[in-house]
Amino acid sequence: MKAVHFGAGNIGRGFIGLLLHEAGYELVFADVAAPLIDALAASESYTVHEVGAGARDHVVTGYSALNSATDEGAVRAAIADADVVTTAVGPTILRFIAPHIVAALEARDAARGPLVVMACENAINATDLLRDEMSNLVPTGEWEALASRAVFANTAVDRIVPGQSADAGLDVTVETFSEWAIESGSFGSDVPEIPGAHFVDDLAPYIERKLFTVNTGHATVAYAGFLAGHERISDALADPAVAEIVETALRETSALLVAKHEFDPAVQDAYRETILERFANTALPDTVDRVGRQPLRKLSRHERFIGPAAELAERGLPTAGLLAAIAAAVRFDVPADEQSVELKRLRTELSPERFAAEVCGIDASHPLFDPLVAALA
Numbered sequence: 001m002k003a004v005h006f007g008a009g010n011i012g013r014g015f016i017g018l019l020l021h022e023a024g025y026e027l028v029f030a031d032v033a034a035p036l037i038d039a040l041a042a043s044e045s046y047t048v049h050e051v052g053a054g055a056r057d058h059v060v061t062g063y064s065a066l067n068s069a070t071d072e073g074a075v076r077a078a079i080a081d082a083d084v085v086t087t088a089v090g091p092t093i094l095r096f097i098a099p100h101i102v103a104a105l106e107a108r109d110a111a112r113g114p115l116v117v118m119a120c121e122n123a124i125n126a127t128d129l130l131r132d133e134m135s136n137l138v139p140t141g142e143w144e145a146l147a148s149r150a151v152f153a154n155t156a157v158d159r160i161v162p163g164q165s166a167d168a169g170l171d172v173t174v175e176t177f178s179e180w181a182i183e184s185g186s187f188g189s190d191v192p193e194i195p196g197a198h199f200v201d202d203l204a205p206y207i208e209r210k211l212f213t214v215n216t217g218h219a220t221v222a223y224a225g226f227l228a229g230h231e232r233i234s235d236a237l238a239d240p241a242v243a244e245i246v247e248t249a250l251r252e253t254s255a256l257l258v259a260k261h262e263f264d265p266a267v268q269d270a271y272r273e274t275i276l277e278r279f280a281n282t283a284l285p286d287t288v289d290r291v292g293r294q295p296l297r298k299l300s301r302h303e304r305f306i307g308p309a310a311e312l313a314e315r316g317l318p319t320a321g322l323l324a325a326i327a328a329a330v331r332f333d334v335p336a337d338e339q340s341v342e343l344k345r346l347r348t349e350l351s352p353e354r355f356a357a358e359v360c361g362i363d364a365s366h367p368l369f370d371p372l373v374a375a376l377a
């Protein structure tokens with residue numbers, strides 16, 4: 001069995017690559033970062049170091065590495081001959097991955113079984129986004145035939161993998177917790193064997209619970225923590241003023257998840273508590289800069305703040321905690337982060353009303369509009 005994984009970064013090496021390796025796949029990493037790909041190609045193994053209670057080390061071996069910017073022929077040949085292709089590159093990068101998979105499907109031997117395509121990103125239905133980017137590249141009338149050579153499955157990926165220290169080499173430090181949920185519907189009876197992943201009939205409750213609890217909470221710690229002057233996530237959460245905003249925001253998203261997906265309230269409370277314990281892990285060197293990265297993406301319509309706040313407002317439920325988090329998010333000022341710089345510019349150029357409409361996708365007809373505009377002012 002062969003898998004090609006795009007994005008040999010933190011979650012790529014620290015989780016998806018590890019699980020595919022442990023599942024017995026011959027693994028090819030593809031990335032555009034030349035030093036990273038050169039180092040992987042020259043290495044025989046790297047180690048995933050877990051930190052926290054029950055931590056273990058895992059050694060990943062037997063992989064190869066290709067530069068998808070300079071060696072696209074080899075990357076496409078590898079995908080054409082693979083069973084599985086996965087991504088962990090960021091949702092906005094999927095459009096750059098799409099041409100490789102389209103070309104590989106065109107070159108694929110028709111007798112070969114279908115290629116399993118799974119985007120492992122923090123976004124709702126990221127694999128559907130990737131499939132849409134692919135279909136946009138194919139002439140009308142030809143997509144159905146090409147798409148029949150692949151199976152597309154949405155996934156939800158959860159493991160905190162912080163930025164790695166400069167002297168770590170290829171090794172990755174991760175938390176012990178992990179969850180990879182994969183929607184099973186498109187596989188029929190031919191579900192891939194990936195121990196460590198679990199297959200679910202309907203991914204929507206899983207991905208929304210993950211994005212609107214783990215990622216809403218995480219981003220709230222990051223933005224409120226940044227404003228309070230903290231660098232590390234664990235320090236930020238230890239600040240009672242930050243913790244209070246996080247608790248309020250997560251009580252609100254929990255109310256939505258329970259109402260919408262009928263989660264047992266006690267189970268959701270326990271899930272939320274586990275997540276706060278994960279953020280508080282002092283052995284995990286995670287930072288507000290990493291967790292708050294790309295604030296414009298995080299403030300967009302279907303993301304971790306506006307997504308749940310809009311649905312809560314539509315149901316007449318409280319949103320004060322999420323709005324406090326949004327008010328902190330728009331003040332995230334990290335010069336090394338391109339979107340933070342762009343956010344700063346937009347805040348000087350756009351009125352709160354235009355910011356709500358153009359960045360957050362909420363216009364005056366929506367019940368969230370007035371409170372959102374007040375939070376943005």
Ligand SMILES: NC(=O)c1ccc[n+]([C@@H]2O[C@H](COP(=O)([O-])OP(=O)(O)OC[C@H]3O[C@@H](n4cnc5c(N)ncnc54)[C@H](O)[C@@H]3O)[C@@H](O)[C@H]2O)c1
Nearest residue numbers: 007008009010011031032033088089090096121122160161
């Ligand atoms: N780190 C985490 O804790 C975590 C957990 C769950 C999900 N995720 C999601 O996984 C994705 C990746 O996050 P990360 O933390 O690993 O980021 P990262 O920056 O560590 O890794 C991303 C990798 O993608 C590569 N890349 C960028 N453009 C590319 C292209 N055109 N082709 C191939 N490779 C390209 C980068 O060079 C980098 O190595 C994001 O969607 C993130 O939300 C991250």
Ligand SMILES: O=P(O)(O)OC[C@@H](O)[C@@H](O)[C@H](O)[C@H](O)CO
Nearest residue numbers: 122157158159160161215218291
């Ligand atoms: O990756 P992002 O930028 O969407 O979000 C930052 C973190 O919240 C995220 O990477 C978490 O660590 C991860 O989603 C945990 O599973």
